[in-house]
Amino acid sequence: MPLSAPLSVPLPLSPSALLSAVEIAATVAFALSGLLAGARKKLDAVGLIVVAGLAAFGGGTLRDVLLDRRPFFWVEHANWLWALVLLCLGAMLFLRKRHLGVEAAQGQAAPQPRRLRVGTERAMQWPDALGLGLFTATGTQLALAMGQPAIVAVVMGVITAVCGGVLRDIVCNDIPSAFHDHRPYAVCAFLGGWAVVGAQALGWPEGAVLLMGAGLASGLRLLALATDFRLPSWE
Amino acid sequence: MPLSAPLSVPLPLSPSALLSAVEIAATVAFALSGLLAGARKKLDAVGLIVVAGLAAFGGGTLRDVLLDRRPFFWVEHANWLWALVLLCLGAMLFLRKRHLGVEAAQGQAAPQPRRLRVGTERAMQWPDALGLGLFTATGTQLALAMGQPAIVAVVMGVITAVCGGVLRDIVCNDIPSAFHDHRPYAVCAFLGGWAVVGAQALGWPEGAVLLMGAGLASGLRLLALATDFRLPSWE
Amino acid sequence: MPLSAPLSVPLPLSPSALLSAVEIAATVAFALSGLLAGARKKLDAVGLIVVAGLAAFGGGTLRDVLLDRRPFFWVEHANWLWALVLLCLGAMLFLRKRHLGVEAAQGQAAPQPRRLRVGTERAMQWPDALGLGLFTATGTQLALAMGQPAIVAVVMGVITAVCGGVLRDIVCNDIPSAFHDHRPYAVCAFLGGWAVVGAQALGWPEGAVLLMGAGLASGLRLLALATDFRLPSWE
Numbered sequence: 001m002p003l004s005a006p007l008s009v010p011l012p013l014s015p016s017a018l019l020s021a022v023e024i025a026a027t028v029a030f031a032l033s034g035l036l037a038g039a040r041k042k043l044d045a046v047g048l049i050v051v052a053g054l055a056a057f058g059g060g061t062l063r064d065v066l067l068d069r070r071p072f073f074w075v076e077h078a079n080w081l082w083a084l085v086l087l088c089l090g091a092m093l094f095l096r097k098r099h100l101g102v103e104a105a106q107g108q109a110a111p112q113p114r115r116l117r118v119g120t121e122r123a124m125q126w127p128d129a130l131g132l133g134l135f136t137a138t139g140t141q142l143a144l145a146m147g148q149p150a151i152v153a154v155v156m157g158v159i160t161a162v163c164g165g166v167l168r169d170i171v172c173n174d175i176p177s178a179f180h181d182h183r184p185y186a187v188c189a190f191l192g193g194w195a196v197v198g199a200q201a202l203g204w205p206e207g208a209v210l211l212m213g214a215g216l217a218s219g220l221r222l223l224a225l226a227t228d229f230r231l232p233s234w235e
Numbered sequence: 236m237p238l239s240a241p242l243s244v245p246l247p248l249s250p251s252a253l254l255s256a257v258e259i260a261a262t263v264a265f266a267l268s269g270l271l272a273g274a275r276k277k278l279d280a281v282g283l284i285v286v287a288g289l290a291a292f293g294g295g296t297l298r299d300v301l302l303d304r305r306p307f308f309w310v311e312h313a314n315w316l317w318a319l320v321l322l323c324l325g326a327m328l329f330l331r332k333r334h335l336g337v338e339a340a341q342g343q344a345a346p347q348p349r350r351l352r353v354g355t356e357r358a359m360q361w362p363d364a365l366g367l368g369l370f371t372a373t374g375t376q377l378a379l380a381m382g383q384p385a386i387v388a389v390v391m392g393v394i395t396a397v398c399g400g401v402l403r404d405i406v407c408n409d410i411p412s413a414f415h416d417h418r419p420y421a422v423c424a425f426l427g428g429w430a431v432v433g434a435q436a437l438g439w440p441e442g443a444v445l446l447m448g449a450g451l452a453s454g455l456r457l458l459a460l461a462t463d464f465r466l467p468s469w470e
Numbered sequence: 471m472p473l474s475a476p477l478s479v480p481l482p483l484s485p486s487a488l489l490s491a492v493e494i495a496a497t498v499a500f501a502l503s504g505l506l507a508g509a510r511k512k513l514d515a516v517g518l519i520v521v522a523g524l525a526a527f528g529g530g531t532l533r534d535v536l537l538d539r540r541p542f543f544w545v546e547h548a549n550w551l552w553a554l555v556l557l558c559l560g561a562m563l564f565l566r567k568r569h570l571g572v573e574a575a576q577g578q579a580a581p582q583p584r585r586l587r588v589g590t591e592r593a594m595q596w597p598d599a600l601g602l603g604l605f606t607a608t609g610t611q612l613a614l615a616m617g618q619p620a621i622v623a624v625v626m627g628v629i630t631a632v633c634g635g636v637l638r639d640i641v642c643n644d645i646p647s648a649f650h651d652h653r654p655y656a657v658c659a660f661l662g663g664w665a666v667v668g669a670q671a672l673g674w675p676e677g678a679v680l681l682m683g684a685g686l687a688s689g690l691r692l693l694a695l696a697t698d699f700r701l702p703s704w705e
Contacts, residue, residue: 038469042415042468044416044417044466044468045466046466047411048469050414066535066542068540074387075383081390092469149545149548150548151548152545170640171410171411172410173408173410173643175511175513176517179521180513180514180517182514186516232514232515233513234505234515234561270704274704277650277703279649279651280702281648281655281656281657282650283649283703283704285656286649296536300535300536307536313620313622316622316625326704406640406645406649407645408643
C-alpha cells in the first residue's frame with residue numbers, strides 16, 4: 001500500500017478537504033459548462049438553471065437510476081440545489097459580458113477570435129478534467145462496491161463523468177460533444193475506470209485507488225488536450 | 236383550517252368530481268399540445284400518439300422513476316392508454332384542418348396570421364394552466380408524503396408539471412419551449428410547490444393544500460400570460 | 471398446443487440454438503443501424519460505439535427501468551459489451567468504404583443513387599425485422615410474467631423493440647425515424663404484442679407464444695416493406 005501512505009500524513013490541507021475542494025471545483029465547472037451551452041442557445045433563466053443542473057448532476061443521477069440506487073446526490077445533499085440556483089443567478093448577474101459565446105469546457109478547443117473566450121475555455125479545462133477523473137473513479141468504485149461486473153462498473157464510471165454533458169447537449173438540441181468532437185473524453189474515463197478496477201483487484205486501499213484512477217483519467221485528458229490528440233472516426 | 240371548510244360542504248358538483256374534471260381536462264390539454272407539436276413536425280400516426288402520450292404522462296413518469304415509485308399512473312389506470320389512442324385518432328379524424336399549424340399551448344404566444352390559431356391557442360391556455368397547477372401540487376404532495384426534503388419535493392412537483400412538455404420537445408427535436416420561450420412556466424410551478432410545502436408545514440388539510448398550491452401556480456401562469464411577462468435571459 | 475410440438479422435435483439445429491442465432495443476428499443488425507446513423511452524423515469512435523450500444527440495448531434497458539427490473543441484459547451478460555466494442559471497431563476497420571452513407575435499416579427506403587446502399591439496406595431489413603418481432607414478443611412476455619395489465623405489457627414489448635432506435639435518433643439529433651418515416655414499425659410490434667397476449671390467454675405454451683408473436687410482428691413488417699405500405703399522417 002505504498003500509495004496510501006501519503007494520504008495518512010498530516011497535512012495543512014487534509015486529503016478529505018482537498019477531495020471536497022476538487023469535488024466542488026469540478027461540479028462548478030460542469031455547471032458552468034451547462035450555463036455557457038444554454039447561453040449560446042439563448043435559453044431563459046429557467047433553462048439555464050436546468051441545463052447547468054443537468055451538466056452538474058445528470059451523470060451521477062443517470063448512473064443511480066441504472067444501478068437502482070437511492071437517494072441521489074442532490075437529494076441527500078439538497079443544499080446543492082440552492083447552491084446551483086445561486087451560482088446560476090450569480091453568473092447571470094456578474095459574468096454576463098465577459099463569458100458570453102465561450103465554447104463549452106468539454107474539449108471544443110477550436111480557435112476563437114476573441115482572447116477572452118480562449119482564456120475562459122482554458123481556465124475551465126483544468127477543473128473539468130479534474131471532474132472527469134474524480135467522477136469516473138468514484139462512479140466506478142461505487143458500482144464495484146454494489147457487486148457489478150468489472151466492465152459494467154467501468155461503464156458506470158464513464159456514465160457518471162460523461163452523461164451530464166450528454167444530457168446538457170441533448171436538451172440544447174446538439175449532438176453531444178463527447179460523441180462528436182473527436183477529443184478523448186470518455187476514452188480517458190474508460191481507461192481511468194479500468195485503472196480503478198485493477199488497483200482494487202490488487203487490494204490497494206480505497207483512497208489510493210481513487211487517487212490513482214482519478215489522476216490517470218484527468219492526466220490523460222490534459223495530455224490529450226496539450227498534444228491536440230484526435231480520436232479516429234469512421235472513414 | 237378555514238380553507239378546508241368549503242371542501243366539505245355538499246355541493247351539486249363535489250370537490251372530488253371537480254378535481255377529476257380538472258385532471259381530465261388538463262391531461263387532454265397536455266396530450267393535445269403533444270399532438271400539435273407532432274403535427275408541426277409532420278410525424279406519422281405512431282409518432283403523434285407517442286408524443287401526445289409523452290406530453291400527457293411523461294412528467295409524472297419521470298418523477299416516479301426518480302422517486303423509484305411504482306406503479307405509474309398509466310399502469311395503475313391502464314385505460315388512460317386507450318383513451319389516449321382514441322383521443323389522438325379522433326383528433327386526426329375530426330380536427331385536421333382547423334387546428335393544423337397551431338402553436339403549442341405552452342406559452343408560444345407569438346402573433347399568428349390566422350385567427351383560428353390564436354383562438355385554439357387561447358382555448359388551450361386555460362386547461363394547460365390548470366394542469367400546470369394541479370400536477371405541480373399533486374407531485375409536490377406526493378414527494379413530501381414519501382419523506383423527501385422540501386426543495387426536492389418542489390423540484391418533483393415542477394418535474395411532474397413541466398417535463399412532459401420537455402420530453403415532447405426533445406422527441407420533436409426542438410429545444411424545450413419551457414426553457415426557451417421566456418414565459419414563466421416552471422417558475423409558476425416552483426412558487427406553487429413552495430406554497431404546498433408551506434401550507435403543509437402549517438398543518439392545513441390535504442384538500443386545502445392542493446387547492447391553494449394548484450390555484451397559486453395556475454393563477455400566476457394566467458397572470459403572466461395576461462400581462463405578457465418575460466423571464467430574464469443571460470445578457 | 472399444436473404449435474409447440476415442432477419445438478420439442480429433435481432437430482439438427484435446436485430451437486434454442488435457432489433462437490440464440492436470431493437474437494445475435496438481430497442485436498448485430500440493431501447495433502449496425504446505430505453505427506450507420508452515427509457515421510452519417512460524423513461521430514467519433516466513442517460516439518459510434520455509444521449510439522450502436524443504444525440502438526442494440528437501449529430498448530430493453532428502458533423497458534427494465536420502467537418495470538424496475540434488474541439486472542439489465544448487458545449487466546447479466548456483460549460480455550456483450552465487449553462484443554459491441556469489437557463489432558464497432560471491426561466495422562470501422564473493415565466496412566468503411568462499402569457502407570458509408572447507407573440509410574438506416576429502420577425503414578428509410580428512399581431510393582439511393584448507389585447500388586451498394588440499397589443492397590446493404592435490403593440486407594439489414596431481414597435481421598432488423600426479425601429483431602422487431604423477437605424483442606416485441608420477449609418484452610411482452612416478460613411484462614406479462616411480472617403481472618402487468620395486457621395493454622401495458624404490449625406497450626413494454628413495443629418499447630423493447632422500438633426505443634433503441636428512438637434513443638439512437640435522439641442522440642444523433644434526429645426526429646426518431648420510427649415516429650416520422652410513415653412506415654409501420656411500432657404498429658407491427660403493437661399487433662405482435664397483442665398476439666402474444668391473446669395466445670398466452672389461450673394457454674399456449676411459452677415457445678409457441680414467442681414463435682407466433684415474433685413471427686406475426688416480423689411478417690407484418692416485411693409485408694409492409696414489400697408492399698410499400700404507408701402510415702397515415704395528420705392532414
